[in-house]
Amino acid sequence: MRTVFGIDVSKHIINLAIVVNKVKVDECKLTLDRPGLDNLLKLLKVFHQPEVVFEATGIYSRTLQHFLDCNEFNYTMLNPLTAKKQLDSLRPYKTDRADALNLAQTSFIIHRSLSYKQAPVYEQLHDLSRFYQEVSRDVVNHKNRLHRALQLTFPQLESLFSNTNNELYWAIVMRFSCPSQVLKTSFTDLRSLIQDSTNKVISTNRATCITKKLISLAKEAYPVVNDNSYVYEQIQYLTKRIVEEVHEKDKIISEMQHEAENLPEYDLLLSIPGFGVRTVTSLIGELGDIRRFHSSNALNAYIGIDLRHYESGNFVATDHISKRGDAVARKILFRSIQNIAVASHFHPNHINDFYQKRKRQSSQPGTKKIAIAAIHRLLRTIYHLVKYNQSYNYQIAKA
Incomplete structure (x- = not known):
């Protein structure tokens, strides 16, 4: 007797x-909380080895997935696109109740493999990776808003350093966003304030x-605004937020490193030239357990x-990539190709x-298509290293 939920x-x-x-025996609605899941557990225990099929719906399905993992039930969690294509063959009657019934009925027609159960550390790394991406977007947004505010007060300040992504620059922006204040302060006091504005040691010559x-x-x-304009308060606020978010990003990476360093693939991926801690931890967080893929082509998809x-x-x-996949992982890998190219000067x-x-060989000016082809080759390398537990070796790879 085969039972499908x-x-x-x-x-x-x-x-x-x-x-x-193939015969419907029951339909019901349950709340997605402890009482509702307790009722679901009672129903599951009535049948011998029930099969559970549901569609991944982001954070909402995480609760059901965690419940099934904790109670050691096997399940099939369908990708939303896969579920849509499979259910499109039925009559177009779309309700939540009909979807649940169709998922169960089609399991007797379509062979669906059980979902691979990853270790909890991969879920933790995935959550940290997404949090890191959210904070990174916040940093970009606040930098854009700060740029706008500085155009009203002291736009030349952005050319003070070649790199404006450091603590010294943020400290100077917080203190000296008003040009009249700079001109009113003596040279000696300005130099002392600059030296005291960061924990790093700044020589007297550099400070001068x-x-x-x-x-x-x-x-x-x-300046477009008066010295008592509220724009200066806005600059203070945005600069503080940027500094806090940059520190939070470093904190997240440290936590991801702590979680990932005991995984067997961590050191294997670090052996790839151009791959650092930030890239490796983020990539593991997005890809999860790479061993669950049956081939590198599945990883591509x-x-x-x-x-x-x-x-x-x-x-x-003209052929194009599908883009039906993890956009964050694509971004990480695209940037990794540039890092690999830079590292090749010392690590071929x-x-x-x-x-x-x-x-x-290309006659076209752009390199995006070439980078995508390089990503495909990189993924084949990553898949091979993890599957066969090997560190990167240039002599073997180029053979």
Whole structure:
């Protein structure tokens, strides 16, 4: 006797359909909380080895997934796109109740593999990775808002350093966003304030050069607002937020490193030239347990760099990547190609050899397509290293 539980998960409610040997035996609604899950557990224990099928719905389905993991039930969690394609073959009657029943009924027609259960550390790393991305977006937004505010007060301040992403720059912005204040302060006091504004040691010569340039820029400035404008309060607020968020990013990476360093793939991925702690921990957080993929092509599809091909009659469309996958992982890997190219000056690798060869052969000015091809080769390397527990070796890779 085969029993399938089809479950449609929403924000507070789960719709449940129980089908035994292709015959519907029960339908009900349960709340997505402890009382509702306790009732679900009672129903699951009534049947021998029930199969559970549900569609992944982001954070809402995480509760159901955690419940099934804790109670050691096997389940099939469908990708939303996969579920849509499988259910499209039925009549187009769309309700939560119908979805639950259709999920259960189609399990007798379509073979669905059980979902791979990852270790809890991968879920923890995934949550940390997404939190890191959220904080990174906040930093970018606040930097853009700060740039706008400085255009009204002291736009020349942004040219004080070649790199404006450091604590000294933020400290100077907080103290000297008003050019008239800079000109009113004596040279000696300015230099002392600059030296005291950061925990890093700044030599007197460097502090003198910074002070001279700051005064020169202040003389060029033509503020749009008065000295008592609230824009200066806005600059203080935004700068503090940026500093806090940058520190939070470093804290998240440290926590991710602590969680990931005991995983076997951590050191293997670090052996790839151009891969640092930030890249490796973020990549593990996004990809999860790479061993669950049956091939590197499946890994390509998960990230969304598998090619979409279309032809009809004499028309053949240009191939494009599907982008049906993890956009964050694609971004990390795209930037990794640039890091690998930079690291190749001291640590040669076959990924960069391929990348540079394709660049020389290409007649087009852009390198995005070449980078995508390099990502495909990089993913094959990552999959091989993790699956066979090997560290990167350039001599073996280029053979």
